[in-house]
Amino acid sequence: xxxxxxxYLKAIYHICNHKEGGVSTNSIAEKMDTKASSVxxxxxxxxxxxxxxxxRYKGTALTQEGKLxxxxxxxxxxxxxxxxxxxxxxxxxxxxxxxxxxxxxxSEKLTDQLDAFLGxxxxxxxxxxxxxxxxxxxxxxxxLLSTLxxxxxxxxxxxxxxxxxxxxxxxxxEIALGKKIKVLDTEPFDNSMKIKIKKQEIVISNQxxxxxxxxxxx
Amino acid sequence: xxxxxxxYLKAIYHICNHKEGGVSTNSIAEKMDTKASSVxxxxxxxxxxxxxxxxRYKGTALTQEGKLxxxxxxxxxxxxxxxxxxxxxxxxxxxxxxxxxxxxxxSEKLTDQLDAFLGxxxxxxxxxxxxxxxxxxxxxxxxLLSTLxxxxxxxxxxxxxxxxxxxxxxxxxEIALGKKIKVLDTEPFDNSMKIKIKKQEIVISNQxxxxxxxxxxx
DNA sequence: TTTAATTTTTAGATAAGTCTAAAAATATAT
DNA sequence: ATATATTTTTAGACTTATCTAAAAATTAAA
Ligand SMILES: [Mn+2]
Ligand SMILES: [Mn+2]
Ligand SMILES: [Mn+2]
Ligand SMILES: [Mn+2]
Numbered sequence: 049x050x051x052x053x054x055x056y057l058k059a060i061y062h063i064c065n066h067k068e069g070g071v072s073t074n075s076i077a078e079k080m081d082t083k084a085s086s087v088x089x090x091x092x093x094x095x096x097x098x099x100x101x102x103x104r105y106k107g108t109a110l111t112q113e114g115k116l117x118x119x120x121x122x123x124x125x126x127x128x129x130x131x132x133x134x135x136x137x138x139x140x141x142x143x144x145x146x147x148x149x150x151x152x153x154x155s156e157k158l159t160d161q162l163d164a165f166l167g168x169x170x171x172x173x174x175x176x177x178x179x180x181x182x183x184x185x186x187x188x189x190x191x192l193l194s195t196l197x198x199x200x201x202x203x204x205x206x207x208x209x210x211x212x213x214x215x216x217x218x219x220x221x222e223i224a225l226g227k228k229i230k231v232l233d234t235e236p237f238d239n240s241m242k243i244k245i246k247k248q249e250i251v252i253s254n255q256x257x258x259x260x261x262x263x264x265x266x
Numbered sequence: 267x268x269x270x271x272x273x274y275l276k277a278i279y280h281i282c283n284h285k286e287g288g289v290s291t292n293s294i295a296e297k298m299d300t301k302a303s304s305v306x307x308x309x310x311x312x313x314x315x316x317x318x319x320x321x322r323y324k325g326t327a328l329t330q331e332g333k334l335x336x337x338x339x340x341x342x343x344x345x346x347x348x349x350x351x352x353x354x355x356x357x358x359x360x361x362x363x364x365x366x367x368x369x370x371x372x373s374e375k376l377t378d379q380l381d382a383f384l385g386x387x388x389x390x391x392x393x394x395x396x397x398x399x400x401x402x403x404x405x406x407x408x409x410l411l412s413t414l415x416x417x418x419x420x421x422x423x424x425x426x427x428x429x430x431x432x433x434x435x436x437x438x439x440e441i442a443l444g445k446k447i448k449v450l451d452t453e454p455f456d457n458s459m460k461i462k463i464k465k466q467e468i469v470i471s472n473q474x475x476x477x478x479x480x481x482x483x484x
Numbered sequence: 485t486t487t488a489a490t491t492t493t494t495a496g497a498t499a500a501g502t503c504t505a506a507a508a509a510t511a512t513a514t
Numbered sequence: 515a516t517a518t519a520t521t522t523t524t525a526g527a528c529t530t531a532t533c534t535a536a537a538a539a540t541t542a543a544a
Contacts, residue, residue: 082532105491105492138375165353303522311500323510488544489540496533498531498533502527505527509521512519513516514516514518
């Protein structure tokens with residue numbers, strides 16, 4: 049299993065989680081930041097190895113085995129993110145890039161022991177669930193903050209966008225996982241909303257609100 | 267800096283530490299388990315990049331910059347070995363293979379924070395010194411157990427051979443870093459020796475004794 | 485249902501890293 | 515000093531992963 053193969057499997061895995069059914073060559077190319085022709089080549093190889101189901105012009109899907117390999121990479125990625133944040137004083141906008149490297153380290157013992165060392169965490173620093181060894185993962189059923197109505201309350205449980213710039217914005221506004229919020233008002237014109245968080249009132253754009261996951265509390 | 271380039275620099279670094287002056291193409295090939303022709307190609311590239319001094323047929327040496335890069339990889343390797351042993355319940359014969367992968371993770375913050383997290387260790391699980399950020403390293407001046415005479419005493423401070431099979435042998439004999447030993451007798455015929463360790467008397471071959479570093483205590 | 489646009493695949497080229505086999509340089513032995 | 519052996523380098527080939535450009539299949543539009 050080469051680095052490149054692993055990254056392709058992971059990309060397909062992530063796209064699959066959003067859209068059901070086959071994955072298009074172009075969508076993989078976009079996520080991987082490569083050309084479609086490169087994707088076709090790689091998919092053929094993964095197909096030979098029994099990691100994806102592929103019929104030309106028809107799209108690609110992970111096999112059982114491919115899904116297990118991919119989820120294991122995601123598992124490692126998220127465990128390492130927890131490690132970096134909890135043990136090594138990284139901030140939640142710094143962990144992803146390093147985890148992109150660490151997720152490819154091959155050692156089952158390492159992964160298991162890391163899991164135990166961290167106290168078997170269920171979510172990564174961005175609120176995303178951590179798959180178990182068999183690829184089982186809590187499907188995220190959280191609602192987006194942008195879908196809440198006036199007077200709705202909830203707790204922040206995750207972010208959809210994990211980019212460094214977005215996370216830094218949240219830090220600046222003191223918006224963090226676990227915080228209680230209440231929607232004070234919504235503005236129909238641009239879908240911005242006024243919310244109360246930590247006894248402060250702030251206005252956030254729809255772009256922000258549609259990247260924050262909430263667990264509604266009433 | 268590719269994975270392959272890093273491994274070549276590390277190989278040259280390790281050979282240099284034993285032999286002074288230029289390093290032969292063949293010695294690099296042997297350490298890297300590749301062909302001499304491959305080494306020549308790579309050395310040319312490293313030379314272009316200013317990481318090694320190279321004149322054809324004359325041998326290779328690390329430049330200041332190359333030495334710094336190499337020692338940083340060794341630094342990471344040994345820090346990770348400490349981490350795996352101290353925090354993740356690895357045994358000292360298991361840490362090396364995983365550290366071979368982890369040493370290539372690129373993040374200065376990660377290395378620094380790991381160093382701090384581990385309490386700034388000075389030696390890895392095999393007794394080898396850990397270089398600092400600037401490439402400074404305590405040169406090992408320890409003596410080999412095989413050079414001791416009858417009635418000499420000392421403390422085990424390191425191993426020369428870090429192979430899994432050797433380390434497992436030591437575990438079986440309960441020979442470990444920090445243990446006090448005394449040479450009870452030496453056998454001139456095959457250079458084996460009888461030693462006292464943990465109040466037990468055991469006989470070890472010269473091959474064993476010449477792979478254990480001792481700090482003489484009188 | 486033809487035609488046009490889009491998506492996907494193929495064909496051919498390139499770069500990195502490796503190999504084998506042969507040539508060149510250096511070292512060793514008679 | 516000359517012949518022989520060893521070491522090192524070059525030449526050419528192969529694999530993996532990528533790209534561009536062109537062809538083929540599919541989808542959308544007229
Ligand atoms: Mn991430
Ligand atoms: Mn994450
Ligand atoms: Mn090691
Ligand atoms: Mn070591």
